[in-house]
Amino acid sequence: MAAGSVLGTRLAVRIGTKAIVGTGLALQAGFYFWAAGTLSPTFSYGIIAVQMVVYGLGMGLTSAPATESIMGAVAADKAGVGSAINDSTRLLGGTLGVAVIGSVYASLYNSRLTTALPAALPGALANLARQSIGAAYGVSAQLAGNGQSAVAGVVHQAATGAFDHGLAVGCVVAGAVATAGALLAAAFLPAQPSRQPGPSDRPAKRPTPLPTERQTREMR
Numbered sequence: 001m002a003a004g005s006v007l008g009t010r011l012a013v014r015i016g017t018k019a020i021v022g023t024g025l026a027l028q029a030g031f032y033f034w035a036a037g038t039l040s041p042t043f044s045y046g047i048i049a050v051q052m053v054v055y056g057l058g059m060g061l062t063s064a065p066a067t068e069s070i071m072g073a074v075a076a077d078k079a080g081v082g083s084a085i086n087d088s089t090r091l092l093g094g095t096l097g098v099a100v101i102g103s104v105y106a107s108l109y110n111s112r113l114t115t116a117l118p119a120a121l122p123g124a125l126a127n128l129a130r131q132s133i134g135a136a137y138g139v140s141a142q143l144a145g146n147g148q149s150a151v152a153g154v155v156h157q158a159a160t161g162a163f164d165h166g167l168a169v170g171c172v173v174a175g176a177v178a179t180a181g182a183l184l185a186a187a188f189l190p191a192q193p194s195r196q197p198g199p200s201d202r203p204a205k206r207p208t209p210l211p212t213e214r215q216t217r218e219m220r
Contacts, residue, residue: 004060012065018189020065025182027058032175036168041160069189097177101170109133109166116158118151129155133163 004024012020031054038047067086074082110130117126125143129136136159143152 001056001060001063004057005064006060008061009064009068011061012068017065017069018186021062021069021185021189022182024058024061024063024065025178025185027054027061029175029178029182031055031058032171032178036171036175039164039168039171041164066185066189072190097174101173104173105166105170107166108169109162112162112165113158116154116161118154120151121155129159133159136162 008020008024031051034054035051070086071079071082113130113136114126117129121129125139129139136155140152140156140159143149143155
């Protein structure tokens with residue numbers, strides 16, 4: 001992400017904000033769709049590392065040029081307002097993302113786990129397993145400790161499948177949002193970063209004309 005932020009700022013000046021932010025969001029969308037299609041309990045850590053590099057690079061390419069676009073759209077005396085709006089929208093988006101994608105995952109996890117749990121499982125243990133995958137693994141370990149290895153294996157497998165299903169669909173939702181963001185960036189972001197006028201752009205001051213001989217006599 002750090003490398004992407006530095007690279008994105010430089011490339012936005014050369015190539016354009018629209019292209020860099022769109023590319024960053026497309027990389028994030030690619031990460032989510034890639035992760036959704038490859039989730040499994042035996043997934044390789046090497047593949048996860050590559051996926052996280054893709055996601056971090058996309059995030060870095062997006063954040064700095066997008067912030068520059070917001071700050072460049074306001075006057076210098078409104079920089080505080082622009083910064084506040086930028087921070088507010090970022091926090092709001094993060095909060096909504098956690099709420100929406102978390103709700104999608106939780107609902108799918110509960111529904112998939114409910115249908116896959118064995119009917120012989122006591123209601124109290126079933127309700128505990130629906131709270132989270134960690135709680136479900138705890139229920140599985142408890143059943144195994146009580147000598148119910150077969151039921152414990154079913155609970156463990158059901159929780160793993162429900163978790164993977166909910167996470168995969170959540171990644172698809174996040175990828176769809178990132179894709180929509182890339183399209184919006186391509187449509188509405190400026191092609192090039194805005195340029196604030198520098199000293200060379202300001203009109204030169206005309207020299208004050210010297211008083212004439214008549215004006216000098218009148219002033220005396």
